[in-house]
Amino acid sequence: MATPHASPAPTRIARFGVFEANLGTGELRKNGARISLQEQPFHLLVLLLERPGDVIGREEITKKLWDPDVFVDFDKSLNTAVNKVREALGDSATNPKYVETLAKRGYRFLGQVVWIREDPPKPDPGPPSRTVTRGLFGLIQIMYLIFYVEALFHFREIERVAGTFLPGWASFAIMAATIVTAGVGIPVRCYLLSAAAFDYELLGEKFQQLFLFILVLDELWGIAPFLMAQKIGFGAAFAATCGLLYVPFSERTLINMAYPKLRLSRSVALG
Secondary structure (H helix, E strand, C coil): CCCCCCCCCCEEEEEECCEEEECCCCEEEECCEEECCCHHHHHHHHHHHCCCCCEECHHHHHHHHCCCCCCCCHHHHHHHHHHHHHHHHCCCCCCCCCEEEECCCEEEECCCCEEEEECCCCCCCCCCCHHHHHHHHHHHHHHHHHHHHHHHHCHHHHHHHHHHHCCHHHHHHHHHHHHHHHHHHHHHHHHHHHHHHCCCCCHHHHHHHHHHHHHHHHHHHHCHHHHHHHHHCHHHHHHHHHHHHHHHHHHHHHHHHHCCHHHHHHHHHHC
């Protein structure tokens, strides 16, 4: 059974004076500039930073820095690690500012340490799924196809409603516009729907070429809810019209997300 990936743990950072020790990256920095420090001396520094002011015995340090099965001169290696830490910090054994030696007892970190937690950067979610954007675009085309077919099937009802609040010539203009735009819109929507369904690579380019026509067509059909204002009320008709007027721009956004090649090629050409 697949398990979800655990989110990266926050990074602990110790700040003291002009220095900063990043436990996540194992880096020591001074005023932002990286200072070279080997792994064992860095672990020693972190051990001292975690317990500032406490005396940490040499035996305890040795156990935490080296595996007991490792064949090494622990005293000499510890002295070397302490010297490396002091060298990186610009510290002195005789006049310590950070690392103090207590004879026959161990070492103590001097000064104030401030710990902060740095959250890892959130992964970029990337662009939305092309399948999703194409699917939403296809649903919009189906919606308009339903509009057109319903309008043609209820042609007489539209004529009756238009005639109740418009003069004869205006009512005739509404009917003519309905027939013409529905007749033109059906093949256009079928083309766009099939192109999106089969993931036609040039759909983005073709849609940009057709956008002005689609914009005019969709804006005309955007006022269609007012033909039902007597049934649904003026407020609902107005709200539906506002939503429909935005739909062509939604279509363009979905196409740009699903087929960004045209925009990329233009930017390259301009560059």
